[in-house]
Amino acid sequence: MKAFTQIKALAAPMHRSNIDTDAIIPKQFLKSIKRSGFGVNLFDAWRYLDEGFPGQDPNSRQPNPEFVLNQARYAGAQVLISGDNFGCGSSREHAVWALDDYGFRSVIAPSFADIFHNNAFKSGLLPIVLPADVCAKLAEDCENTEGYRLDINLQAKTVTTPDGEVHSFDVDEFRRDCLLNGLDDIGLTLQKRNRIENYESTRRTAAPWLFNSQ
Amino acid sequence: MAGKTLYDKVWDAHLVDEQEDGTVLLYIDRHLVHEVTSPQAFEGLTLAGRKPWRTDSMLAVADHNVPTTSRDEGIEDPVSRLQVETLDTNCEAFGVTEFSMTDHRQGIVHVIGPEQGATLPGMTVVCGDSHTSTHGAFGALAFGIGTSEVEHVMATQTLLQKKSKSMLVSVDGQVGPGVTAKDIVLAIIGEIGTAGGTGYTIEFGGHAIRALSMEGRMTVCNMSIEAGARAGMVAVDETTIDYIKGRPFAPTAEQWEAAAAAWRTLVSDDDAQFDKVVRIDAAGIEPQVSWGTSPEMVTSVGGVVPNPETVDDATRADGMRRALEYMDLKPDTPMTDIGLDRVFIGSCTNSRIEDLRAAAAVIQNRQVADSIKQALVVPGSGLVKRQAEEEGLDKIFTAAGFEWREPGCSMCLAMNADRLEPGERCASTSNRNFEGRQGAGGRTHLVSPAMAAAAAIAGHFVDVRSFV
Ligand code: SF4
Numbered sequence: 001m002k003a004f005t006q007i008k009a010l011a012a013p014m015h016r017s018n019i020d021t022d023a024i025i026p027k028q029f030l031k032s033i034k035r036s037g038f039g040v041n042l043f044d045a046w047r048y049l050d051e052g053f054p055g056q057d058p059n060s061r062q063p064n065p066e067f068v069l070n071q072a073r074y075a076g077a078q079v080l081i082s083g084d085n086f087g088c089g090s091s092r093e094h095a096v097w098a099l100d101d102y103g104f105r106s107v108i109a110p111s112f113a114d115i116f117h118n119n120a121f122k123s124g125l126l127p128i129v130l131p132a133d134v135c136a137k138l139a140e141d142c143e144n145t146e147g148y149r150l151d152i153n154l155q156a157k158t159v160t161t162p163d164g165e166v167h168s169f170d171v172d173e174f175r176r177d178c179l180l181n182g183l184d185d186i187g188l189t190l191q192k193r194n195r196i197e198n199y200e201s202t203r204r205t206a207a208p209w210l211f212n213s214q
Numbered sequence: 215m216a217g218k219t220l221y222d223k224v225w226d227a228h229l230v231d232e233q234e235d236g237t238v239l240l241y242i243d244r245h246l247v248h249e250v251t252s253p254q255a256f257e258g259l260t261l262a263g264r265k266p267w268r269t270d271s272m273l274a275v276a277d278h279n280v281p282t283t284s285r286d287e288g289i290e291d292p293v294s295r296l297q298v299e300t301l302d303t304n305c306e307a308f309g310v311t312e313f314s315m316t317d318h319r320q321g322i323v324h325v326i327g328p329e330q331g332a333t334l335p336g337m338t339v340v341c342g343d344s345h346t347s348t349h350g351a352f353g354a355l356a357f358g359i360g361t362s363e364v365e366h367v368m369a370t371q372t373l374l375q376k377k378s379k380s381m382l383v384s385v386d387g388q389v390g391p392g393v394t395a396k397d398i399v400l401a402i403i404g405e406i407g408t409a410g411g412t413g414y415t416i417e418f419g420g421h422a423i424r425a426l427s428m429e430g431r432m433t434v435c436n437m438s439i440e441a442g443a444r445a446g447m448v449a450v451d452e453t454t455i456d457y458i459k460g461r462p463f464a465p466t467a468e469q470w471e472a473a474a475a476a477w478r479t480l481v482s483d484d485d486a487q488f489d490k491v492v493r494i495d496a497a498g499i500e501p502q503v504s505w506g507t508s509p510e511m512v513t514s515v516g517g518v519v520p521n522p523e524t525v526d527d528a529t530r531a532d533g534m535r536r537a538l539e540y541m542d543l544k545p546d547t548p549m550t551d552i553g554l555d556r557v558f559i560g561s562c563t564n565s566r567i568e569d570l571r572a573a574a575a576v577i578q579n580r581q582v583a584d585s586i587k588q589a590l591v592v593p594g595s596g597l598v599k600r601q602a603e604e605e606g607l608d609k610i611f612t613a614a615g616f617e618w619r620e621p622g623c624s625m626c627l628a629m630n631a632d633r634l635e636p637g638e639r640c641a642s643t644s645n646r647n648f649e650g651r652q653g654a655g656g657r658t659h660l661v662s663p664a665m666a667a668a669a670a671i672a673g674h675f676v677d678v679r680s681f682v
Pocket residue numbers: 277278322323324343345561562563622623626627644645
């Protein structure tokens with residue numbers, strides 16, 4: 001997993017609720033069997049005026065000038081400030097891969113959909129939950145201030161605004177540790193191989209029907 | 215000490231390890247796999263030189279990309295074809311049981327799991343698909359995971375998890391005639407909101423839930439993810455046990471009694487404490503129709519499109535305005551004035567035999583309205599299709615002007631050739647009305663199978679109760 005320690009980066013506001021994974025990366029791009037290359041189709045239906053399909057030449061697309069990320073001032077943004085329930089909808093990790101591939105390292109929102117939240121950590125994209133009024137204020141300041149950069153420190157669990165205002169956030173210790181050190185979950189879990197095997201053999205005796213196959 | 219909830223019981227039975235911060239290693243009994251979210255996981259295993267821990271826990275099927283017209287020609291779209299072929303190759307290479315596209319048991323993963331008895335009470339069931347919540351109808355703990363987690367389960371048979379809070383949604387009393395499981399769950403989401411279940415595992419209880427068939431309970435649990443919940447569950451009873459008996463993966467004769475006895479304990483104790491309780495009066499639920507681009511944007515068929523100007527919360531009003539613009543709807547329009555272009559009966563929410571029966575009962579001896587460009591019925595699995603044909607339901611549909619298709623996800627998400635054109639409006643029995651879900655620019659209204667059937671006949675939404 002990609003490590004995350006601290007970034008000081010340009011933010012972009014997309015302050016609306018229920019940004020779903022279909023909007024983040026539309027289904028036609030899920031046909032890919034790869035993990036990379038989703039960034040050009042991030043928010044495809046909002047970002048372009050023409051309809052997107054896999055394998056298109058990105059230079060042939062018609063960007064929607066109204067869409068926030070198409071504005072020059074947000075080029076290179078690494079932090080997205082959003083509304084409630086970000087990432088709701090499907091389990092597609094492609095949504096995280098698309099955000100990551102585009103260049104985002106963190107999303108700040110009042111709440112995240114559960115599966116998206118889990119997925120984000122796996123690619124080193126840090127989901128930060130801050131109170132709704134704080135998110136609204138950050139989004140507003142971001143819109144009103146060109147070059148609005150947030151300082152995100154995972155070690156300290158803080159987001160610092162350009163004015164020096166510090167907002168603390170919560171994150172599971174285990175996840176923070178994995179992210180700070182870029183640890184591979186599967187490798188860690190396999191260190192507990194014996195425990196898994198012991199559980200399995202006890203269970204196999206107690207409830208053998210769980211192990212039936214056809 | 216307070217008693218345990220159903221969720222507590224299943225959770226506790228699967229703990230392999232617990233860390234100080236409460237992160238646990240949870241054992242996974244059943245891993246369902248489909249073509250969209252698995253290729254990168256299989257690739258990850260291969261790259262790391264790892265093997266699946268227990269291939270016999272896995273069952274794979276291609277459903278999202280498959281054509282619903284004849285399968286003889288294969289898949290036309292080369293990108294879709296490659297994804298389905300990749301699943302075939304991976305399953306073969308790793309020794310995973312797969313129902314291939316031409317197998318008569320093929321279907322939507324959440325339909326075939328229960329149908330095969332691969333989903334059993336008390337199991338932990340995962341799949342790289344958010345609607346895995348469906349399987350909670352069996353008193354299983356079932357939830358969707360992302361591709362990295364798919365790989366984690368393949369490699370370790372476990373997941374790193376934190377326990378969620380528990381919510382009881384009790385639907386008390388009895389629903390009126392013509393009101394179905396779909397209406398119940400849409401009404402619940404309308405009540406608690408699409409983020410109302412975030413951080414919770416929901417147990418659905420109350421008389422109206424107990425009275426549902428397994429098909430109905432699956433419809434309800436299917437959409438618990440639409441309320442943001444980690445999972446939805448229904449306690450085990452004789453309805454559950456009767457459904458499982460005799461299915462291919464179900465316990466064999468000598469195990470059956472022990473299994474059934476264990477399953478009967480899978481109910482919340484009387485003195486169990488939930489973190490939150492929501493009570494809904496079943497008698498107050500009417501047939502539902504969604505009007506917006508989020509499943510919480512839903513109202514009764516007798517209602518009108520709401521007016522954002524009457525809403526105080528600015529963010530909410532803004533979301534409503536955006537939705538109405540996308541849906542091309544004016545505030546205060548009666549729902550029954552909304553005309554339709556297409557009708558879709560299918561998806562893992564509503565494509566089981568009971569759903570098809572309900573739709574057919576409305577359609578019998580009637581004709582799809584001329585204004586409807588296409589009315590599709592896509593059974594959830596090959597076995598559902600076969601049973602429907604044995605009952606003559608296909609004849610009822612085709613005589614009325616519906617197309618009778620091969621099983622798959624189809625127009626639920628339009629990854630195959632079935633989709634809405636920009637601006638088209640559809641009555642759909644699926645679970646998501648997000649922008650572009652059924653095709654770029656398409657407009658989705660979520661309804662029950664009976665309501666979709668009635669809308670197909672009328673050409674616009676109607677109260678199915680005035681049809682029956
Ligand atoms: S039918 Fe729709 S919701 Fe269900 S698994 Fe298929 S695409 Fe997902």
